[in-house]
Amino acid sequence: MRKIECVILDWAGTAVDYGCFAPVSAFVEAFKSLGLEVTAAETRAHMGLTKIEEIRALFRIGRVAEAFRQRYGRDCDERDIQACYAEFQRLLFSTLRHYSGPIGKVVETIDALRMKGIKVGSTTGYTKEMMDIVVPAAAERGYRVDCHVTSDGLPAGRPAPYMVYKNMCELGVPSRYSVLKYGDTIADIREGVNAGVWSVGVVLGSNELGLSEGEVEAMPADELRQRMLDVRYRMFAAGAHYVVDTIEELPMLIDAIDRSMNR
Numbered sequence: 001m002r003k004i005e006c007v008i009l010d011w012a013g014t015a016v017d018y019g020c021f022a023p024v025s026a027f028v029e030a031f032k033s034l035g036l037e038v039t040a041a042e043t044r045a046h047m048g049l050t051k052i053e054e055i056r057a058l059f060r061i062g063r064v065a066e067a068f069r070q071r072y073g074r075d076c077d078e079r080d081i082q083a084c085y086a087e088f089q090r091l092l093f094s095t096l097r098h099y100s101g102p103i104g105k106v107v108e109t110i111d112a113l114r115m116k117g118i119k120v121g122s123t124t125g126y127t128k129e130m131m132d133i134v135v136p137a138a139a140e141r142g143y144r145v146d147c148h149v150t151s152d153g154l155p156a157g158r159p160a161p162y163m164v165y166k167n168m169c170e171l172g173v174p175s176r177y178s179v180l181k182y183g184d185t186i187a188d189i190r191e192g193v194n195a196g197v198w199s200v201g202v203v204l205g206s207n208e209l210g211l212s213e214g215e216v217e218a219m220p221a222d223e224l225r226q227r228m229l230d231v232r233y234r235m236f237a238a239g240a241h242y243v244v245d246t247i248e249e250l251p252m253l254i255d256a257i258d259r260s261m262n263r
Contacts, residue, residue, distance in 0.1 A: 002261040004198070004254045006173045007113060008121040008164055009145070010048070010183035011131075012099070013207040015106050015122070016138050019215075020047060020184065020207035022092060022099035023125075027058065030088035034080070035071050036064055040210065047207040048125050048187025050157035051092075052085050059084075089130075096130060100137035103205045104213075107142040109247045118254070121147040121167035123181075123191065128152045147171050158187040161195030177261065180254065182247075184208060186238045193239035198257060200250070201235035201243040203228050208235070 013020030027043040038058050046057040058064060059076050068076045110120055122145045124131060131150055138144070147170045151157030154166065164181060173179055181192030181199050184206030192199025203209055204216065208231040216224065232243045242253055 003258040005178040006119040011124045013184035017099040018103045018205040026091040048185030096133045097137045100134045102143040119171045120145045123163035159190035164195035189238040189240045201240045
């Protein structure tokens, strides 16, 4: 019988940091230090990539590239990218611990999956040094995974599949049909698709929705429903097999996937 044996979760916006705010603010402030403006929406459009690759993507935005030329009289180069990345890291490291609290019902749901014998892995756009802060801070609040993988030492980060494959190796999961990748960004969805595993997106708390818990609670129901629908469309367009509102739906979804694989 085929069944889901391993769930691989993203971190910020999926398991911790509701709304994925830690990296957004650090990107915005890092570019501001160079006299450039990037918006929260622009940073969220590339979220899920490794952070250095996201900075490269932000510098490629036409408006940002032109603003750099106007300010410095030349095109940006790798030195500018590395300088921006250094400032981004300084800002992010100062806030990461604060943004490492688990999203509601994540701990309880993961505990329930473990009771069913499911292994729990993870991938991230953060570096190993960043995860050295996030992992223990989340553990102090009750969230633990069996394996956490970064792109350090791998051929590439998301949307390439290598972090998923390394989780499978570390956790001893031999079949891609037994793996479910769960995340809150388009890069997460594509990572799962490229790895050939079940790819599932989550809406509430996600980078794609980009709202805090307070903003979700205060938003008129019709507007929230439309925003959530827009996120679903983007995730399905990126190749998601399923999209859920919250992680509480995951155990029932896994049961349904198990049944469908054995019909």
